[in-house]
Amino acid sequence: MTAAENTTVRAAPMVRADGIVKNYGKLNVLDGLDLEVDAGEVVCLIGPSGSGKSTFLRCINHLEGIDGGRMWVDGKAMGYDIKGTRLHEQKESRICRSRTGIGMVFQHFNLFPHMTVLENLVEAPRLVLGEKKSVVVQRALELLEKVGLAEKAGAFPRQLSGGQQQRVAIARALCMQPKLMLFDEPTSALDPELVGDVLKVMKDLALSGMTMVVVTHEMNFARDVADRVVFMADGRIVEQGPARYVITNPQHERTKAFLSSVR
Amino acid sequence: MTDLTKTPEKTTFTSPGRTRDHYTVVKAKHPGRWVSAAIIAVFAVLMARSVATNPRFGWETVGLYLREVSIVQGIAVTLELTAVCMAIGIVLGVVVAVLRLSPNPVVRTAAFAYVNFFRGTPVLVQLLFWYNLAALYPTVSFGIPGVALDANAIITPMFAAILGLGLNQGAYMSEIVRAGILSVDHGQVEAAGALGINKLQTMRRIVLPQAMRVIIPPTGNETIGMLKTTALVSVISVPELLYSSQIIYARNFQTIPLLMVASIWYIVVTSILSIGQYYLERRFAKGGQRNLPLTPLQKLTLFFNTHDRLARKGGKL
Numbered sequence: 067m068t069a070a071e072n073t074t075v076r077a078a079p080m081v082r083a084d085g086i087v088k089n090y091g092k093l094n095v096l097d098g099l100d101l102e103v104d105a106g107e108v109v110c111l112i113g114p115s116g117s118g119k120s121t122f123l124r125c126i127n128h129l130e131g132i133d134g135g136r137m138w139v140d141g142k143a144m145g146y147d148i149k150g151t152r153l154h155e156q157k158e159s160r161i162c163r164s165r166t167g168i169g170m171v172f173q174h175f176n177l178f179p180h181m182t183v184l185e186n187l188v189e190a191p192r193l194v195l196g197e198k199k200s201v202v203v204q205r206a207l208e209l210l211e212k213v214g215l216a217e218k219a220g221a222f223p224r225q226l227s228g229g230q231q232q233r234v235a236i237a238r239a240l241c242m243q244p245k246l247m248l249f250d251e252p253t254s255a256l257d258p259e260l261v262g263d264v265l266k267v268m269k270d271l272a273l274s275g276m277t278m279v280v281v282t283h284e285m286n287f288a289r290d291v292a293d294r295v296v297f298m299a300d301g302r303i304v305e306q307g308p309a310r311y312v313i314t315n316p317q318h319e320r321t322k323a324f325l326s327s328v329r
Numbered sequence: 330m331t332d333l334t335k336t337p338e339k340t341t342f343t344s345p346g347r348t349r350d351h352y353t354v355v356k357a358k359h360p361g362r363w364v365s366a367a368i369i370a371v372f373a374v375l376m377a378r379s380v381a382t383n384p385r386f387g388w389e390t391v392g393l394y395l396r397e398v399s400i401v402q403g404i405a406v407t408l409e410l411t412a413v414c415m416a417i418g419i420v421l422g423v424v425v426a427v428l429r430l431s432p433n434p435v436v437r438t439a440a441f442a443y444v445n446f447f448r449g450t451p452v453l454v455q456l457l458f459w460y461n462l463a464a465l466y467p468t469v470s471f472g473i474p475g476v477a478l479d480a481n482a483i484i485t486p487m488f489a490a491i492l493g494l495g496l497n498q499g500a501y502m503s504e505i506v507r508a509g510i511l512s513v514d515h516g517q518v519e520a521a522g523a524l525g526i527n528k529l530q531t532m533r534r535i536v537l538p539q540a541m542r543v544i545i546p547p548t549g550n551e552t553i554g555m556l557k558t559t560a561l562v563s564v565i566s567v568p569e570l571l572y573s574s575q576i577i578y579a580r581n582f583q584t585i586p587l588l589m590v591a592s593i594w595y596i597v598v599t600s601i602l603s604i605g606q607y608y609l610e611r612r613f614a615k616g617g618q619r620n621l622p623l624t625p626l627q628k629l630t631l632f633f634n635t636h637d638r639l640a641r642k643g644g645k646l
Contacts, residue, residue: 129519158527166525176520180538190524193534242524 078141080105080246080277081126087134088121088301095121097301098135105245108278110288110309113298114324119281122298123248126279127168128161140167140245166194169239173251175231177223183210183234184219187241195242202241209237213267229260233267240271247271249280285328289313297321387586394577394590403573404594410490410559410569415552417495422502427532429507440503447500453561455497459489460565490562498555505547509540541613549606553599560595570594 081103088096095118103109111119124130125137128145136153137144144164146153156164178186187206191197210216213233215226223231232252239247249268253261265287272278272291282288288295288309295312297305297320305318316322380386394400428440447455463480470476484492513536521531563572574587611624623631 127523129522162522162525162527164525165523168523170520170523172516172520172523174516176514176516178517178520178535178539189534190521190526193530194525239524 078138079103080107080140081279082138083122083126083135084137085135086122086125086132086137088118088125088130089133095301096125096132099298099301099303101296101303103246103277103279105277106275107293108272108276108280108291110292110295111279111281111298112283112285112288112295112324113304114327117298118301119298120250123250123279123281126246126248127165127170129170131155139164162194166190166242167245169242169244169247171232171235171239171247171249171252173254175223175228175235175255177231177235177238179223182220182222183215183226186223186234187238190238191241205243206237206241209240210234212270213237214263227260228256229263232256232264236264236267236271246277246279249278249282251281251283253282253284283328285313285325297324299324385585386589387583390583390586391589391593394574394583394587395593397577397590399568399573399577400570400590400594403568403570404598406567406569406573407556407559408598410494410562410567411552411556413491414494414498414559415555417491418498418502418551418555419548421495421499422504422506423537425499425503426506426510429503430510444500444503447497448504452493452497452558453564456490456493456562456565459484459493460486462489486562486565486567489565490559490567494555494558494562498551501551502548505544505551506540509542509544510536512543513539545610545613546606549602549609552606553602556599556602557595560591 079102081101083099083101086096086099087094097118099118099122101109101122111123113119121130125132126139126144128137131145136146136148142164143156145161146155148154177183178189181189184203184206187209188199188202191202191205192199207216207219210219213236215230215233215237218226218230218234223234226234236252252268253264256264261284265284268278268280268287269291280288280292290309292309294306295309296303297312297316297318299320305312305316305321311317312321313325316325425440425443428436429444431437431440462484466480468477469480469483470478510532517535517539518531521535522528526535559569560571562569563575566572568576571591574591578584578587608624
């Protein structure tokens with residue numbers, strides 16, 4: 067990311083969530099949540115299960131609709147347009163276009179099992195961005211090299227270990243050349259000895275300047291890599307700040323209780 | 330070097346110097362299997378003898394008509410009907426399945442009504458209905474003023490057969506396709522959505538190819554079922570395999586031999602279709618299993634290419 071780009075996005079943050087409300091029936095999952103993520107920043111969302119971390123992450127790219135508030139990604143309204151006092155949900159094509167700039171990595175990888183690793187990476191850039199095959203294949207192979215799986219290009223996802231699948235999933239998201247990466251508990255479904263490889267890829271990505279929002283239970287990762295740690299409970303932000311404060315020296319009772327339970 | 334007669338001082342990996350008695354393994358006897366096999370063999374022989382000796386089967390007549398021109402033409406019509414009606418059924422089935430999963434309740438209900446109507450009435454009734462459509466709508470205008478076509482001229486027996494079987498098959502196929510679509514993990518749709526792939530492309534490129542693994546086996550069954558169901562259109566005098574046989578035995582009264590001719594051809598064609606189904610299922614299992622089992626043909630080649638005679642017989646001479 068160049069300095070010029072940095073100054074332009076400083077005016078508008080990469081993600082701006084303004085009073086996000088989300089209900090599942092009578093259950094209030096997100097209760098007026100405000101959060102801004104600057105370009106190049108790495109934010110880790112932590113908190114007990116049911117606190118709304120994953121739901122909030124899925125609201126950023128409109129996988130979940132919202133019931134109140136506003137969301138901007140890269141300076142553009144995400145999912146809804148304001149007309150008077152109403153939020154009008156955008157057309158599918160608009161939402162799809164916005165999503166091309168947002169990569170997402172899921173807990174259960176969600177690779178396409180009927181395609182090889184390379185086909186998984188090439189599919190969306192070809193289909194959505196209409197890029198030339200040779201260009202995308204070249205980029206995909208470079209990305210596979212970067213996540214250490216160059217020799218698995220021709221394998222099917224089911225022939226890979228969980229850790230390898232998740233690294234392919236990260237490469238697949240990066241192949242769209244997004245400006246923002248969302249990670250939804252990327253290591254929670256992995257065997258303990260496979261977590262390290264995935265975290266290393268994510269750390270390299272963070273060091274390369276990618277804007278990242280990560281829902282995680284890996285406190286060590288949050289402490290080492292995150293610029294900011296956000297602790298959530300009951301659909302609200304309870305405490306946030308640099309990792310060295312929030313994780314090492316939490317102020318709020320709920321944060322203390324949560325951190326002592328995961329240690 | 331260790332002296333085996335002495336007690337070892339350290340732990341060893343093999344127990345030294347211990348003699349073992351040698352036993353021969355004798356497998357359990359299964360006298361019941363021999364008895365059941367013998368009973369079945371006796372029945373098989375009795376049946377074969379009856380089939381061979383009962384002159385009313387008329388095997389010479391069967392042999393005479395097996396390759397009769399009108400019979401072979403009947404097979405062609407049967408195959409054509411099967412192919413066309415299955416094609417209509419599959420296309421309709423995919424469309425109706427997608428409509429049934431639509432968020433629009435009117436669309437969903439209409440799709441359900443279609444499925445319910447065509448699954449809820451016998452195909453035979455539907456065929457007779459289409460055949461007699463002219464009695465309901467003597468002229469067909471398609472709602473365009475100035476167009477008045479004679480329904481009797483449009484609804485030929487063949488057209489009525491295609492309409493009846495195709496629409497009926499569409500209803501059954503839609504249930505199969507719907508089950509296939511629902512079998513695909515929702516995470517796949519989310520992953521595609523997160524990559525910016527729109528709903529239509531997600532269905533075509535991500536969901537349907539994966540649904541195929543669930544859709545293909547019952548579709549093979551449906552195709553074989555369709556081949557046999559085409560015999561029903563003999564009632565609206567479409568010259569398919571059964572009707573062609575009926576025309577001949579109406580003339581020469583060799584009813585049983587000609588029904589045998591039709592049955593033999595039905596078995597031959599369905600057997601060929603079953604082989605096709607086997608290979609189709611293998612093709613769409615791609616990515617589902619780590620390694621596919623060998624086909625019977627591959628096993629056979631492996632058997633004949635084995636140079637080691639011992640390996641072939643499981644190590645026994």
